[in-house]
Amino acid sequence: MTSKSSLKLVLEIIADTGKITPELLSHLTNDERQLIETIILQGSVNESLNFLKNIDSEVEWKLVENRLIKPKALVTPLWKSIIRYAAIFVTLFALVYAIQNKNNVEVPHQVSEKDNIRLMLGNDQVKVLAQGGTEDIVVSGEIVANYVGSSIIYNSHTGINQLIFHQVVVPYGKVLDIELSDGTVVHLNSGSKMRYPVQFLEGKSREVFVEGEAYFDVSKDKKHPFIVNADAVSIEVLGTKFAVSTYTEDLEINAVLVEGSISMSNSYIPEDVITLTPGTKGSWDKTGHQTKMEDVDVENYISWMKGELVFRNTPFEIMEKKLERKYNVEIKNNNSLLSKKVFNASFSENIESIEDVLKYISELYPFNYKISNNHILIY
Numbered sequence: 001m002t003s004k005s006s007l008k009l010v011l012e013i014i015a016d017t018g019k020i021t022p023e024l025l026s027h028l029t030n031d032e033r034q035l036i037e038t039i040i041l042q043g044s045v046n047e048s049l050n051f052l053k054n055i056d057s058e059v060e061w062k063l064v065e066n067r068l069i070k071p072k073a074l075v076t077p078l079w080k081s082i083i084r085y086a087a088i089f090v091t092l093f094a095l096v097y098a099i100q101n102k103n104n105v106e107v108p109h110q111v112s113e114k115d116n117i118r119l120m121l122g123n124d125q126v127k128v129l130a131q132g133g134t135e136d137i138v139v140s141g142e143i144v145a146n147y148v149g150s151s152i153i154y155n156s157h158t159g160i161n162q163l164i165f166h167q168v169v170v171p172y173g174k175v176l177d178i179e180l181s182d183g184t185v186v187h188l189n190s191g192s193k194m195r196y197p198v199q200f201l202e203g204k205s206r207e208v209f210v211e212g213e214a215y216f217d218v219s220k221d222k223k224h225p226f227i228v229n230a231d232a233v234s235i236e237v238l239g240t241k242f243a244v245s246t247y248t249e250d251l252e253i254n255a256v257l258v259e260g261s262i263s264m265s266n267s268y269i270p271e272d273v274i275t276l277t278p279g280t281k282g283s284w285d286k287t288g289h290q291t292k293m294e295d296v297d298v299e300n301y302i303s304w305m306k307g308e309l310v311f312r313n314t315p316f317e318i319m320e321k322k323l324e325r326k327y328n329v330e331i332k333n334n335n336s337l338l339s340k341k342v343f344n345a346s347f348s349e350n351i352e353s354i355e356d357v358l359k360y361i362s363e364l365y366p367f368n369y370k371i372s373n374n375h376i377l378i379y
Contacts, residue, residue, distance in 0.1 A: 010036060011049050046344075115328060117176055119152070120167040131174065139164060144198050151177040160199040167195040170212070173328025175305070182206060182219045184226065187305050189213035190325040191247065200224065213245045215302055218260075230255075232267045233284045242276075243301050249321065253284045256301040264291060303346075311345045316361075319343060327354040333378040335367050 006028060014020055014036075025033045039048050117129040119137065129135060129147050137145035137152065145154040152168070158181070170176045170188045178186045181199045184206070188194055192212025200206045206226040218226045220239025228235040230246035233253045240260025246253045255264055257276040264282040265273045268289040276282050281296040300310045309326055311319055317339040320331045326349055333339055343364065347357050354376070358369050369378045 007032060007035070008049065011039070011045055015045050015049060115171045115173060117171065117174055118169045119147075120169070122164065122166070137166075139198055150175065151179070153179045154181045154198065156181055156183065158199050161201070163201060163204075164198045165195055166198055167193060169193050171328065172325045180206075180208075180219075182221060182224075184219045185217040187215040189304050190328070210244055210246060212247055213243070213304065215241070215243045215305055217241045231286070232289075234265050234267070235262050236265075237262045243298075245301070247321075251286055253286065254281055254301075256281045256296060256298055258298050258302065266291065307349045309345075309347045309349070311343055313342050313344060315339065316341050316343060319345070323354065323357060327357075329354055329374045329376055331376045331378065335378050338365060338367050338378065341365050 010024055010028065013024060020036070025036060028036065039045055116131065119127045119129055121127060121137075121139070127135065127137070129152075132149055133147070134149075135147040136143045137147060137154075139158075139160065142159055143155070144158050144160065145152055168176065168178065168188070170190060170192045172190050174190055176188045178188065178194070178196075180186065180196060186194065186208075189212060192210070192214060194208060194210050194212075194214060196208040197206075204224065206221070206224050207229065208227070209229045211230070214228075216226075216228065216237075218237050218239050218241070222238055226237045226239075228237075228244055230244055230253050233246070233255075235242070235244065235255050237260065240262055241258040242260070242262055243256045243258070244254070255262065255276065257278050257280055259278055261275060261277065263273055263275050264284070266284050266289065272289075272291050274282050274291050274293050276293065279295055279298060280293055281301070282291060282293050284291045300312055303310045304326075309322060311322075317333070320333060323329070324331055343361065345361070347360075352360075355371060358371075358376070358378075361367075362369065367378055369376060
């Protein structure tokens with residue numbers, strides 16, 4: 001039995017029984033036993049199994065195996081791997097992480113002024129909101145909102161009696177919280193836009209328009225339904241918590257319900273309406289115009305609010321776009337085989353830099369890369 005087969009068998013038994021015994025590990029090498037213990041410690045049994053199943057050939061396994069038998073002098077202490085906690089089955093390489101001088105890093109990423117959040121006030125007025133700054137948002141001589149740090153808070157009562165819309169644009173590498181005039185709180189992810197009224201009006205639906213990714217904690221108001229418009233999809237709620245993803249380049253528009261109840265419809269087939277319950281995801285296919293619903297782990301869809309990126313059975317070609325948004329970089333991938341590789345991974349922007357992320361992934365599936373300012377070339 002090959003080393004890969006042995007590890008896979010042991011992990012399958014642990015996944016099925018939830019137990020580990022000395023007899024189960026008796027036929028493994030010392031390095032393999034340490035590896036199994038690390039996987040269990042980090043709670044990565046299922047992710048590790050997925051990784052082994054996605055290794056397509058013995059050649060790829062040899063690349064992994066060669067790294068497992070590197071001299072002990074190259075070992076990164078286990079506690080560092082755990083603290084960094086990129087759960088990309090980095091456990092396979094916890095024994096051999098520090099393979100030096102593989103990649104050419106030229107200049108660290110720098111952020112320019114144009115990367116600030118922009119608030120469109122109408123009449124061609126644009127206010128640039130610097131991160132950490134403070135600003136009064138004024139309409140017709142009246143302060144209607146305040147920007148503090150990374151949040152815009154709108155006043156609940158103003159003298160405005162007509163619909164006036166603001167639009168906010170969140171660039172790559174930034175996130176923004178908005179408290180609307182009704183108390184609804186919206187968390188906007190990197191690369192997102194939202195158009196919304198400065199003041200919701202009595203007797204009118206509360207309606208906003210989103211492109212990108214957002215999490216809504218909607219203030220309850222039975223008389224005034226809250227409607228989120230995402231391209232051709234409309235999501236109607238009374239008071240609830242849910243996430244919406246509607247990036248232009250994505251093939252689907254997704255809504256994930258955390259709490260309460262929402263209905264999801266589309267303008268192509270108006271009678272195609274689904275009602276989501278907590279822990280479900282509704283997906284609308286932009287090409288086929290069909291809607292489906294499935295049970296999901298909601299944490300995977302809202303972890304971005306804590307600065308985390310979670311990937312589950314995700315091809316790298318999809319991962320790279322999310323990495324671009326989160327880290328405000330541009331990735332050019334000339335490695336066609338890497339594009340189709342599927343990964344299970346978790347990263348935190350508060351712990352891992354984009355260079356750390358690329359190092360981890362390249363340890364899992366070898367490739368070379370070069371970083372120059374905020375441009376990344378993979379080859």
